Amino acid sequence: MPFALLLLGLAVFAQGTSEFMLSGLVPDIARDLGVSVPAAGALTSAFAVGMVVGAPLMAVLGRRWSRRGALLAFLLAFLAVHAVGALTDSFAVLLATRVAGALANAGFLAVALVTAVGMVPPDAKGRATSMLLGGVTLACVIGVPAGALLGQVWGWRSAFWAVVLLSLPAVVAVARSVPGGSADAGERPALGAELRALRSPRLRLTLLLGALVNGATFCTFTFLAPLATHVTGLGSGWVPGVLALFGAGSFIGVSVGGRLADRWPVPVLMAGGAALCAGWVALALGAGSPAGALGLVLVQGALSFGVGSTLISQVLYAAPGAPTLAGGFATAAFNVGAALGPWAGGTAIGAGLGYRSPLWVSAGLVALCLATAAVGFRRREAALVR
Template identity: 85%
Template sequence: MPFALLLLGLAVFAQGTSEFMLSGLVPDIARDLQVTVPAAGALTSAFAVGMVVGAPLMAGLGRRWSRRGALLGFLAVFLAVHVVGAVTGSFEVLLATRLVGALANAGFLAVALVTATGMVAPEAKGRATSTLLGGVTLACVVGVPAGALLGQVWGWRSAFWAVALLSVPAVLAVARSVPGGAADAAPPPLRGELEALRSPRLLVTLLLGALVNGATFCTFTYLAPLATHVTGLGAGWVPGVLALFGVGSFIGVSVGGRLADRWPVAVLAAGGAALCAGWAALALGAGRPVVALGLVLVQGALSFGVGSTLIAQALYSAPGAPTLAGGFATAAFNVGAALGPWAGGTAIGAGLGYRSPLWVSAGLVALALGTAAVGLRRGGTRVRGRALVR
């Protein structure tokens, strides 16, 4: 993999840390800015909304610039809003910085996906995608616990400063290492790209991505109460359980990226079936610590292995939309990340217990498998080269 691609992963790591770190900072923010905990929780919702809306919008805006220019612009905005967030005493300003930061994050990731796949051979998009998404999984393993620790020791503002400082070398790295020559070529006409995005194959792939990612975050959001109330682990185990899922996710994107380019159907079919069965098995075995911890690792790997493969397939499915495909893939996966926790919370609120999000996750993956089977049968889809085609 090109070294510049690894540097893009560094920037994605910083942004992933920012996206997830508030889970351990909300109470301190609420107390410091004198708002309720639910109000402080709206900071997470604002980021999710910004990611969903911003991905296609910012990718479209980025068409006007070179890819290096777009990446630098989005990263600079992301850095600046974290500095503002670290010093502000206004909750409203902090809320605005989360929304703007999410827009910049979405735009960066959308352009970075296209840039990353443009750095490698046409048949290596899966591996390039997994390398980039490795930054997100490392954020789960390292960045989020580190942010929580900084918040406990030096206050929540220190976590914002840390993200800003981590973004500085990413800015310098992108400026020096991301190629600009070919990326500066004029993009295809916008109308042509929008037409390409109407491909049924692409739309099905995006739907599958939303369902699989919804299943992932449906359970991930409620792993802490599952571990303490069902598995019977102490509260001190919670960071370790979350990190274990993150370790699995890193393994998943690493292995999945190597397999997805050669055997996409096998990865999606076998991986999807195993993922569905794994959520059900975790629901049934969550009361046994050894079983639960083992399956948390496995499910993290399967979730991100299948998810990164679907992102790669979305890019393969839209060769006529090189600047917008990454934006729509990013948006689809964040729709799942927003709806999954809502579905799991609804199940818990209905009195079905902390195992219920696991059954919801299994149902979402089963729905994805059924949708894929219908799409393959009706669309006459087959494998050509490294992509699913009609």
């Protein structure tokens, strides 16, 4: 794999730390800014909404720039809004910075996905995607627990400043590693042709499955800290370790999924999806046992990101006629799930169903994903027979 791809992963690590770190900071933010825990959890949904809206729009905008220019512009904007978020005392302003940061993140990731798959042979999209998303999983392993630890020691604002500092070397890395030419403008299909290529039934099905799986992941991940302290009975000092366990699992899942996704995508998705659904049920039932809960957090991180990264690579395989927009629509679809998942989990908690309820919601979303995939595959086979 090209060294430049690793450097793109560094930038994704900085942005992934910001996207996920609120999982360990939600209680502190809620207390400091005078809002409820479900309301503070909406900061994750706000980020996801910005990603949903921004990914296709920023992908279109990025067509006008060189890839290096687009990546740098998005990364610098991301850095700036985090500085504002670290300084504000207003929940409304913090919410706005999350949306603005998400727009920048969406643009960066959409361009980075296309840049990454352009660096490897056509049959290695899964491995390229997994290496890029390795930055996200390392954010779970290192960045998110570190952010939670910083929040406990110096307050949640210190975690935002850490993201600013983390983004600075990423700016240098992108400036030095990504070519600064015309972004292959002469080789791109017209915008209308790319949009028509996105109408593929296979692509629409894959995007829907990705949204459901990611919704399940974020539904539980957003409320993992209160689950660990209120249900499992662990002290607040355990929260960074719990988040690190989920992140370690996610890194394992992306690494293994990336190697299997190019050759056996359907078995990975169906077997992995079934195990993922069963795992959420098991965690919901066994969350009161510290040993069982910690083991399942690791397993669920691996399954969630293994299945999720495979679906991202399948989006890129399903849209060969949309080389610049496929990454944007993959990002948007997955963040539809990242927006709806925390909302659904917060709604369940707000209804008085307790901190186990997001786990049951996650299990239901994955079950719906499996049922949708089965129906879609049968229809596809029937169409081929005709």
